[in-house]
Amino acid sequence: MTSPVRIYGDTRSGNCLKVKWTADHLAIPYEWHDVDVLKGETRTEDFLAINPAGQVPCLERPDGRILAQSNAIIFHLARDSKLVPQDxxxxxxxxxxxxxxxxxxxxxxxxxxxxxxxxxxxxxxxxxxxxxxxxxxxxxxxxxxxxxxxxxxxxxxxxxxxxxxxxxxxxxxxxxxxxxxxxxxxxxxxxxxxxxxxxxxxxxxxx
CATH class of the missing domain: 1.20.1050.10 (Glutathione S-transferase Yfyf (Class Pi); Chain A, domain 2)
Structure with a gap:
């Protein structure tokens, strides 16, 4: 991925931090967009247009495609790295x-x-x-x-x-x-x- 991905998340959430840590560890460039779950920011019209499930984290690729669910996201980010066993x-x-x-x-x-x-x-x-x-x-x-x-x-x-x-x-x-x-x-x-x-x-x- 040459252009930064966008990560939408709340840094108090372990599920969101998984994505941040994976990207940081692999030196993947990203833009972090903070979404405050406790303030209801996952339920706004703008956010629901990104993820209709109203959940963080979610990742927006440079081509505009959206991926949700923390473990799916980290698998996508790390698919060609040492974080995924070859065996x-x-x-x-x-x-x-x-x-x-x-x-x-x-x-x-x-x-x-x-x-x-x-x-x-x-x-x-x-x-x-x-x-x-x-x-x-x-x-x-x-x-x-x-x-x-x-x-x-x-x-x-x-x-x-x-x-x-x-x-x-x-x-x-x-x-x-x-x-x-x-x-x-x-x-x-x-x-x-x-x-x-x-x-x-x-x-x-x-x-």
């Missing part, structure tokens, strides 16, 4: 974890974080299933990371980027990451690879 099985395994992230991880960890950190709900006002299922997801990751540094293969892939986005701020949803030491070490490893400031995207900066 067919490893590539499928990467996609497996990216699908799992959106179905069995983000709906619990990210949603509980949103309700606790953005809506300021007390723990007893939040569906307890979110904590139970979020802890289960972190446990699955912990088991995966017991004997490896990254989720798939020997190096950083899109699976790591997809999963680190909300895992790294899970504490803002009330999850105790000290119970998942393998996950904590992996977060630090991925943040280092992507050169992420540990406070980026957090509601409450680390002490």
């Amino acid at each position: 067919d099985f490893d590539q499928a395994k990467m996609l497996e974890w990216m699908f799992w992230e959106q179905y069995s991880h983000e709906p619990f960890i990210a949603v509980r974080r949103f309700r606790r950190a953005f809506l300021n709900l007390a723990d007893d006002e939040i569906n307890p299933d979110l904590m139970a299922k979020g802890r289960r997801a972190l446990g699955v990751m912990e088991m995966r990371l017991l004997s490896r540094d990254f989720i798939v293969g020997d190096g950083l892939t899109l699976a790591d980027i997809a999963l680190v986005a909300y895992t790294r701020v899970a504490d803002e949803g009330g999850f105790d990451l000290d119970e998942f030491l393998g996950v904590r070490a992996w977060i630090a490893r991925v943040e280092n690879e992507l050169e992420i400031d540990p406070d980026e995207g957090r509601v409450n900066p680390l002490a």
Whole structure:
């Protein structure tokens, strides 16, 4: 891509930060267009003309075509890079974890974080299933990371980027990451690879 792509997103959203981090890591030029979800900016007539689903992130290519859904976008951006394994099985395994992230991880960890950190709900006002299922997801990751540094293969892939986005701020949803030491070490490893400031995207900066 020679001309900059446009990325529409909210920097408090892990799904949006996935796209930013992927583009930054691969030195892909882009124009960032901030869209404040909490102010209802995804529901304006202008934004709905870009993405009728009213969701961020979305990417606008130089040819005007629009792509939505964070994991589809990062796969599009990284398709010819080292972030996508060349081995067919490893590539499928990467996609497996990216699908799992959106179905069995983000709906619990990210949603509980949103309700606790953005809506300021007390723990007893939040569906307890979110904590139970979020802890289960972190446990699955912990088991995966017991004997490896990254989720798939020997190096950083899109699976790591997809999963680190909300895992790294899970504490803002009330999850105790000290119970998942393998996950904590992996977060630090991925943040280092992507050169992420540990406070980026957090509601409450680390002490």
